[in-house]
Amino acid sequence: MIQKKDNLVDLIEEINAIVFVEELHNNMKNNFYYVTIVIIGLVIALASFVSINLTNNPNAEVWFERGLWIGQTAGFFMLFFNGTFIKTKYFRILKGIIAIIIIGALIKILHWEFQGVSGNNILTVGFIGIMITYFFSFLNKPIKRSLDFLKLVWVITSYTIGILIILHVIRKDYRMIPSVIMWMAILNYFILENKKGKLFE
Structure with missing residues (x-):
């Protein structure tokens, strides 16, 4: 009982x-x-x-x-x-990549290095993995709208700049480029949802 x-x-x-x-x-x-x-x-x-x-x-x-x-x-x-990305198999792959990035960030913070592999190396691999995963997700979309292209450009630009900053190739000021693209994507989404009458739903 x-x-x-x-x-x-x-x-x-x-x-x-x-x-x-x-x-x-x-x-x-x-x-x-x-x-x-x-x-x-x-x-x-x-x-x-x-x-x-x-x-x-x-x-x-x-x-x-x-x-x-x-x-x-x-x-x-x-x-x-x-979006539809979280409903795809690519989102499950992304979770694994994020785990790799978290490990890389911890190693970078602690200034550890294993067999010549540093936190920067792991972060770089993780960022490239995110770009590749999202790119294949984009290719599998049956209908590609302007918002989808803006998201893709944001992912590639954001993580490419992130890699270049980590490797000390460019300054942090370049982060404003993906910020501008993100705002363009947000505005585009607002316009699309407003046309459907669902912006504030």
Whole structure:
């Protein structure tokens, strides 16, 4: 009797966990929250930009960058969770690559090196793996829209620049290039969803 009760409790907990994950996934697909955060980020950036030009506030430039980062990050997750990539086999491959990148980052932070293999080498392999994986995912799309091309360009540009920065070939200033492409993708998504009448749903 006690064992049956324990099994029932375990079953209820499993069901609750499944429901929680489904609700979380549905909330992540809700455009309203993402759009709101993107707008908040843009407002912060715009107010900071005005402050930079009208006052001598030393923190204005920092808040300008933070505002853009907030909006861009929210836009990235909006595109990611509303896209089809997470439903493909390539997403499972990506999880493995991300694990490699995390290991590489830890080795880099700790300044370890094994048989001449450094954290930079592992990060470089991981970044190349992400680009290749996403490229094949893109090729398998039956219909390719302008948003899909922008996402592909962002992935290739972002991780190529990331590799070049890690290897100290270029300065960190070049990170603004993928940022501009991401904002173009976010704007494109806004336009497409607005035409469907689903931007704030």
